[in-house]
Amino acid sequence: MSAKLWLWVNQVAVDVPAGANVAAAVARAGAHFRRSCGGEPRAPLCGMGVCFECRVEIDGVAHRRACLVPAREGMRVRCDD
Numbered sequence: 294m295s296a297k298l299w300l301w302v303n304q305v306a307v308d309v310p311a312g313a314n315v316a317a318a319v320a321r322a323g324a325h326f327r328r329s330c331g332g333e334p335r336a337p338l339c340g341m342g343v344c345f346e347c348r349v350e351i352d353g354v355a356h357r358r359a360c361l362v363p364a365r366e367g368m369r370v371r372c373d374d
């Protein structure tokens with residue numbers, strides 16, 4: 294059995310397996326990652342840091358690429374609603 298860790302996505306507690314990235318946590322929470330200038334919801338496309346479609350705020354720092362950041366216990370993630 295793999296270890297779990299808990300973090301917050303838009304103030305909702307979400308658990309992910311240890312080793313998961315923030316993009317997995319956001320997807321598990323069912324949240325939108327961000328919205329385009331036109332208001333359309335965006336989601337990860339490349340999964341390797343190139344497209345910037347997965348940008349979220351992590352622990353108060355804006356525009357972090359969720360696909361590149363390992364999830365940590367207690368992390369606070371904020372996405373566009």
Ligand code: FES
Pocket residue numbers: 336337338339340341342343344345346347348358359360361
């Ligand atoms: S999914 Fe493309 S940069 Fe994260």
